[in-house]
Amino acid sequence: MSTAVEETASERRPRFDVERVRRDFPALFLTVHGKPLAYLDNAATAHKPGTVIEAEARFYREANANVHRGVHALSLKATIAYEEAREKAAGFLGAESLSEIVFVRGATEAINLVAATHGRQRVGAGDEIVVTAMEHHSNIVPWQLLCEEKGARLKVAPIDDAGQLVAGGLEELLTDRTRIVALVHVSNALGTVNPVRELTAAAHEAGATVVVDGAQAAPHMPVDVAELGCDFYAVSGHKAFGPTGIGLLWGRADLLREMPPYQGGGEMIRSVSFERSEYADPPARFEAGTPNIAGAVGLGAALDYLGALDWAGVAEHEEALLAHATEALEQLPGLSIIGRAERKAAVVSFVLDGVHAHDVGTIVDREGVAVRTGHHCAQPVMERFGVPATTRASFAFYNSHEEVDRLVAALAKVREVFA
Amino acid sequence: MSGLEDLYQEVILDHSRRPRNSGALPDAGASAEGYNPLCGDRVRVHLTTDGDRIEEIRFEGVGCAISTASASLMTEVVKGKRVAEALDLHQRFHELLTGDPSVREVAGPELGKLAVFSGVREFPVRVKCATLPWHTLKQALAEGRGSVSTE
Secondary structure: OOHHHHHHHHHHHHHOOHHHHHOOOHHHHOEEOOEEOEEOEOOOOOOOOHHHHHHHHHHHHHOOOOOOOOOOHHHHHHHHHHHHHHHHHHHHHOOOOHHHEEEEOOHHHHHHHHHHHHHHHHOOOOOEEEEEOOOOHHHOHHHHHHHHHHOOEEEEEOEOOOOOEOOOHHHHHOOOOEEEEEEEOEOOOOOEEOOHHHHHHHHHHOOOEEEEEOOOOOOOOOOOHHHHOOOEEEEEOHHHOOOOOOEEEEEOHHHHHHOOOOOOOOOOEEEEOOOOEEEOOOOHHHOOOOOOHHHHHHHHHHHHHHHOOOHHHHHHHHHHHHHHHHHHHHOOOOEEEEOOOOOEOOEEEEEEOOEOHHHHHHHHHOOOEEOEEEOOOOHHHHHHOOOOOEEEEEOOOOOOHHHHHHHHHHHHHHHHHOO | OOOHHHHOOHHHHHHHHOOOOEOOOOOOOEEEEEEEOOOOEEEEEEEEEOOOEEEEEEEEEEOOHHHHHHHHHHHHHHOOOEHHHHHHHHHHHHHHHHOOOOHHHHHHHHHHHHHHHHHHHHOHHHHHHHHHHHHHHHHHHHHOOOEEEOO
16 A cells, blocks of 8 residues: 555544444454454445444333334333334434335335335336336346336436446436336445436436435435435435344335335234225335334434434545545556446445456455455346456445555455465 | 465366366257356356266356366366266265365365365355356256256
């Protein structure tokens, strides 16, 4: 690593105190293969602050009961905790009302929910759904299933060699048959940040509704659905420092009200008889069965944590990490970075000449560095760049510049083995 | 280097850099494709037999060092072998990678040069890389064509 980079990094350090933040995350102090962990796989899942782990445990210790049912004290306590988490989620996303927040298993379920309800309602034979070429499988397959069912067409907005949407490319695909535009806010494989607001405006002009996969955005930036202007926004809890198995769907109130149920069961009904059932209003209509109450409480704690962060400091720190990693990796012979968008989250995907990503992953793991290798559930992206797989280092605000150096040093080991 | 030297032995690196019997086999009597959806590795195994013995065998595909070397060494080892012998080797190769560590000593001499893969056992997520070409070979021998997946 060059001295220049080191100096830039240390100049920037005071603003955001990484060492202090790291202490909030117990798993960051794990040892793997006898080395301190350098966790650079945050786009797969993020580690949890102690407050999240404690909130979930405390819920089971002190309040465990089912929600919205019992008249007993614990049930009331559980209901309050669960609904408080919904309030936090509404605040986090800038929702207008609590009824716009649906608890789901994760971003995947959020998108499937929209496809199965709003999608089925809105899309017919000959209609079109537009996605982008940088989508995660979870924002491709639900729409493919819907297209197959309805005889609709899936159109794909192209990306350029830098891994960003071709200017005007998505807009060109919009016709009077476009019913839904589904796009990712931040690409998991490339890091690209899409201009959601502008694209949403164009889609709305064409009469389409807009579904945004925000799984990778929420961990990196404040999200305001009102400002984005979209109709649905999907959030993964575990990627945003919350527990696994919990996520959020935000939907526009008027659209949610019109939508049929997603799953049938308890909790989502107003009254049931064998002749007919009446459905509850949103969000209960979309939360059949006992929800992941403890998960929601844990997610609430994660959102509290994020809410207390200095986001200007986070942005500056993550930008510095990205610049540092990009600069240092570029200097390695035979290394090519895949994804060089102008607006990019702290994600660096790369290929190493003559060494398959899986071999890279195995070797750097032995150095204590955790990266993701493979197609990142975005096979069309891999195909676009003509690579079978990449190695991906994805950073969170708790990553340090030293960990970037650890990655670079570990890649030198890869070269040693494959010399 | 904590097991890495056992995994990336010189023979494996050599075969991954310069794979033997790589390429198409125009007159193949049997071909199968193997796919590992976890990493996207794809291998095609083509072969001809005289009914009982593997006469010619080649493979195509891209993959990691382990899967490429495994395909390369596999073709070298099974070429000229009886089908039953090849299937038996597959079985014992699988045991070498997944079985009891003491098997290593027993399996070594019998498996010949395939014993270089014994280090893979320390890397459970990489076992499928090494076995993918063999599953594909088995498919080609059993059905004459088709595809297999590690998942």
